[in-house]
Amino acid sequence: MKTSRRRALQIGAVAPVAAAAAATTPTNAITATSPSSLYSSLGVKPVINGVGVVTVLGGSIMPPEVVKAMEEASRYFIPLPELEKKVGARIAELLKAPACMVTCGAASAISVGTSACLSEGDPKKLRQLPAREGIKYEVIQQKSHRSGYEHQMELCGAKIVSVESRQELEAAINERTGMMFFLNKAEPNGQIKREEFIKIAKQRGIPTMNDAASDATPKDNLFKYTEQGFDLVIFSGGKALRGPQSSGLLLGRKDLIDAAHPAMSPYGGIGRGMKVGKEELCGLLAAVERYLRVDHKAEWQVLEDRVSSIRAALKGVKGVKTDRHIPVIANEVPHVTVEWDESSKGLTGQQVGDKLLAGDPPIHVQRPGKGQLLISVWMMRGDEHKIVGRRLKEIFSA
Numbered sequence: 001m002k003t004s005r006r007r008a009l010q011i012g013a014v015a016p017v018a019a020a021a022a023a024t025t026p027t028n029a030i031t032a033t034s035p036s037s038l039y040s041s042l043g044v045k046p047v048i049n050g051v052g053v054v055t056v057l058g059g060s061i062m063p064p065e066v067v068k069a070m071e072e073a074s075r076y077f078i079p080l081p082e083l084e085k086k087v088g089a090r091i092a093e094l095l096k097a098p099a100c101m102v103t104c105g106a107a108s109a110i111s112v113g114t115s116a117c118l119s120e121g122d123p124k125k126l127r128q129l130p131a132r133e134g135i136k137y138e139v140i141q142q143k144s145h146r147s148g149y150e151h152q153m154e155l156c157g158a159k160i161v162s163v164e165s166r167q168e169l170e171a172a173i174n175e176r177t178g179m180m181f182f183l184n185k186a187e188p189n190g191q192i193k194r195e196e197f198i199k200i201a202k203q204r205g206i207p208t209m210n211d212a213a214s215d216a217t218p219k220d221n222l223f224k225y226t227e228q229g230f231d232l233v234i235f236s237g238g239k240a241l242r243g244p245q246s247s248g249l250l251l252g253r254k255d256l257i258d259a260a261h262p263a264m265s266p267y268g269g270i271g272r273g274m275k276v277g278k279e280e281l282c283g284l285l286a287a288v289e290r291y292l293r294v295d296h297k298a299e300w301q302v303l304e305d306r307v308s309s310i311r312a313a314l315k316g317v318k319g320v321k322t323d324r325h326i327p328v329i330a331n332e333v334p335h336v337t338v339e340w341d342e343s344s345k346g347l348t349g350q351q352v353g354d355k356l357l358a359g360d361p362p363i364h365v366q367r368p369g370k371g372q373l374l375i376s377v378w379m380m381r382g383d384e385h386k387i388v389g390r391r392l393k394e395i396f397s398a
């Protein structure tokens with residue numbers, strides 16, 4: 001089953017269920033579905049996240065270490081530019097990158113990184129963006145690497161130039177080329193792979209950016225792409241890393257990171273509206289430290305167990321097939337796929353999705369195609385996978 005993050009998030013629900021057991025797992029050191037007086041006072045109902053680390057459902061859940069760092073950070077005044085530099089340097093050291101800065105999400109890393117490349121470290125040019133006079137404003141991207149985040153480059157004045165083959169790429173490079181953009185998870189879809197892309201860029205002296213926002217699993221990926229030679233590499237802070245939802249990482253060449261800094265708050269640059277607070281800075285650092293320390297094998301096993309549990313719940317339900325599925329590159333963790341014949345079952349994917357959503361708590365899953373569900377167990381908390389298995393069985397057995 002092919003997954004597309006950009007497909008509409010699909011939903012389902014759960015029959016009224018007592019609060020799930022407050023289980024603590026290596027993945028989720030939190031208490032599970034106890035009612036939230038905060039959210040209920042706002043009239044917002046918490047849901048079971050069967051989609052994964054997606055911004056639209058709240059990203060991830062911060063572990064206690066991260067919350068603690070943010071809480072402590074919130075109690076003091078500090079010179080913010082100094083904290084930005086120190087936290088960046090510490091994370092760069094941890095991730096063996098030449099340099100790093102914390103941004104306001106991966107999307108903001110795309111913007112400030114692009115503005116650094118386009119301005120070539122010249123503060124006057126940086127001030128002038130998005131005006132294009134005298135700027136190398138063209139950004140080359142493979143057609144299959146369109147990410148939906150092009151606007152983040154365009155707001156800096158970039159003009160996206162699409163290519164498909166190596167020949168087209170080489171012909172597209174000219175004196176206006178300021179950057180080459182790579183969407184990490186799209187590597188299998190594009191003709192030009194990482195190594196070749198980097199090699200061509202280096203030969204022609206063009207900086208490269210690799211957007212790997214959702215690709216911090218396995219952990220080695222955090223090191224891999226800077227080491228491979230990308231000049232800038234981007235990760236979301238609020239996805240696999242489980243840092244603050246509004247944080248991101250821009251890793252890479254020191255001169256480019258230095259050029260990106262003045263683009264951000266508190267300076268008056270193009271990224272002034274993408275402020276990173278002291279709480280996010282310290283929270284993301286704590287999240288990176290934790291992520292490097294955590295036993296990923298044990299976490300993986302927890303996910304495998306959840307996948308098995310949901311599949312076991314649906315075992316023997318007539319006309320319903322389940323499988324274990326691991327997406328390539330992005331969200332590379334165990335998922336469950338559910339497949340059935342819509343007409344013989346008399347049940348469309350839309351109907352199943354609606355039923356999952358209509359329950360209490362509502363369950364969000366993806367619906368990649370006809371008679372298909374794709375369920376991520378990654379961000380489920382406590383025993384929520386049991387609720388999901390039970391609810392699916394009820395729907396398919398009715």
Ligand SMILES: *Cc1c(COP(=O)(O)O)cnc(C)c1O
Pocket residue numbers: 055104105106107108147149211212213214235236237238247248
């Ligand atoms: C999630 C995502 C982003 C945006 O990340 P934020 O941290 O929400 O800003 C950018 N690019 C890709 C490929 C993503 O998956």
